[in-house]
Amino acid sequence: MATGTPTRALFMLFGGTGDLALRKLYPAIFNLYKKGSLSNDHFALIGLSRKELTDDEFRAKIIDSVSSEADQPEQAQAFASHFYWKSHDVTNNDHYSELSDLADQLEAKYATEGNRVFYVSMAPRFFGIVAQSLHDQGVLSTNGGFNRLVIEKPFGRDYASAKELNDALTSAFNENQIYRIDHYLGKETTQAIPVLRFGNPMLEAVWNHEYIKDVQVTLAEKLGVEDRAGYYDTAGALRDMIQNHTLQIVSYLAMDQPNSFVDTEIRREKVKALESMEIYDAEGVKQNFVRGQYGAGPDSVPYREEPGVPSDSNNDTYAAGKIVFNNHRWGDTPFYIRSGKKLADKQGRIDIEFKKPLVDIFAKGTKQPAELQGNVLSFYIDPKIGVTLSVNTKDSEQGLHTETIDLNYLQGADRAAQVPLPYERLFHDILTGDGTYFASWPEVAAAWKFVDPVQKLWDQEPGDFPNYESGSMGPKAADDLLARDDNQWYWPHNVH
Structure with a gap:
């Protein structure tokens, strides 16, 4: 209504x-x-x-x-x-x-x-x-x-081209008249992030490096390049998914609480978060980013054999990385991001892994030791919509044995049918002049400044492609990226 x-x-x-x-x-x-x-x-x-x-x-x-x-x-x-x-x-x-x-x-x-x-x-x-x-x-x-x-989108190919484009736009329109549309910001779960965070003191109280072990954002696609080779082979996963959709989601997860829920205040805090991302030099890119290109799989041809794709393409169909924020809230808590094509399943999700208790009283002092797991708060973006929180409890067996259970809310078919689709939401906001779920130029600029060193290095050095099988979850190097921090991707190792 x-x-x-x-x-x-x-x-x-x-x-x-x-x-x-x-x-x-x-x-x-x-x-x-x-x-x-x-x-x-x-x-x-x-x-x-x-x-x-x-x-x-x-x-x-x-x-x-x-x-x-x-x-x-x-x-x-x-x-x-x-x-x-x-x-x-x-x-x-x-x-x-x-x-x-x-x-x-x-x-x-x-x-x-x-x-x-x-x-x-x-x-x-x-x-x-x-x-x-x-x-x-x-x-x-x-x-x-x-x-x-x-x-x-795409709003430029790098910071320089984006700035040139923005200069052209702002010579004719004011910044508050420009709406850079990103359909991921029209999705139900993305728009719910600020409410879940700032509307629940029990969450905001632990939304920092003292309690959160790592944050993971996954935008996985099951389909391949389809009929978009002409565009996609000049863009790749880093430009097509990471610079815009993924970093916009990250900004809502990483931002500090705004003074009020109006677009100017929200954008101010998002910009602060994005500008605090550590920008890597060439060695930092090698240590903290992974690229991939899909090969053959069951009933799938390699990317380089897709119609319209050059047989020697160096384009990335998968990108994963680690973000470090140089601010007090996040300290050494890593944000891991990934997106790719021809993966095992279509899944847009956020997994927030909390630290285990400093003292696990259940692991000692009993005849039957038990080990607590870290809590995980998961936001489902697409195709499922909902929230899950994994918590520790006692199982039903005799003696002390712990298990992890899920407290979850997943939208049913009736509720899902009532949810406005992303473009409907965004058109509504355009008509009412609400820029909350649109990217401002400072946000776009900060995202490009973070991504540019990665893309520059990848353009200069050929990838060892293909390096992941269609239908898998991407290259092994993406798992190694987390393993170096003694972490692992929560999904699909722990699929709900």
């Missing part, structure tokens, strides 16, 4: 018939329309690309895109009636003048109060061109409404 007054808005979506728009974006906007978060009468959307389409042809695509979410066919048709198409070349200034005229007409027709959302679902090389052209050619609202620019 919607809360507050429904938002009026005019959307302009660059890349209007792209796969992302049809699969994710239009259904997300439709759900906001159904629930009343988006004003049913006072919104419109202009789809843009170089394709030649009529409004009716575009609307047919929209109906097909949202039909599975519609309560009845008429609902999808009514929604699609607000959609308009314009063939648009982002490098042609005249096209922006035409776009401005159409925007003014629709703004008057639907009484959108000057609120404009510009969503750029195109190749990153066009982000800056679109932003500057919108500004220079007079497409931005000037009558009291909001202007909000939404861009997809």
